[in-house]
Amino acid sequence: MDSVPDIVDFVLYLLGVLSVVVWAIIIMKSWAWYKSRNETNHFLSEWQQVRTIYELPKLIAKSNSSFARLCNAGMDAMNAVMANSVLRRNERQEVILLSLRQQAYEEHKRMDGGVAVLASIGSTAPFIGLFGTVWGIMNALKTITATGSAGLDVVAGPIGEALIATAIGIATAVPAVLAYNYFMRRQKVHRADMEQVASRFQSLLTQSGMEG
Structure with missing residues (x-):
């Protein structure tokens, strides 16, 4: 029975690690978006x-x-494509468009890093905490059975530890979900801006007669 509380301790330790991971990702992603925003605003103003x-x-x-x-x-x-005289006009357009799409994908993937981890932690942390809670209550019930006493001094420790597991699970999940939603909104705007830049690039290309 001594091994039972170790499960709850492990849950608390795991949630602590997940919380550190969440805040590390939030800090790194926020800094990355901050730098990206400054660079983006400067580029788009001149663009x-x-x-x-x-x-x-x-x-x-x-x-x-x-x-x-x-x-x-x-x-x-x-x-x-301009150096390749074999390609026809529509083929040149396709090659350029494919290159733009591939680079846009790479840029999206660069900014997406870590966001999926936030979603995973946000969705699983409450259940991990709940698991610790259930296990702690089971431990309390076993203690009551073994001692034959349901006094507060007997059950307070295990139940308190169980409730802490739930609280930490929620405290880990909430910032993860909020940060996930925030970064997803930023990515949505970034994707839209990327599409506009790609479209205008093609427009400039056509206006300059470089696709012919």
Whole structure:
């Protein structure tokens, strides 16, 4: 019976580790989004002033944003297809579009890192805490059976430990779920901006006559 409380202790330890993981991801992702926002705002403000495809290399060179990397991938694809005289116009467009989509996917994946972990912890932590609670109550019932006493001094310790497991489970899950929802909203906006930049890149490409 001495091994029974060890299960609850393990649950509490596991929830503590998960809580540390949650806050570590929140801090790292928040910093990453903060840097990305500054780089993005600077790039997009100058991006609106671009009128021809020939102005892009200068803008790309002085930016480290995901949008600059997207445009750079498009420029590389454009240079490659223009050097290939075998490709027809529609084939050149497809190659450039595929390159933009691949780079956009890489940028999305870069910003998605860690978000799935938040979702997993947010959905499982309450149940892990509940498991600790149930196990603690079972321990209390076994103690009552063994001692033949249901006094407060007998059951207070195991039940209190059980309730702590539930509380820590909820305390771990709440910030994980809130952070997950926040980062998902940020990613949704980022994806929309990425699509707009890709569309305007293609528009600049067409206006400059580089696809022909």
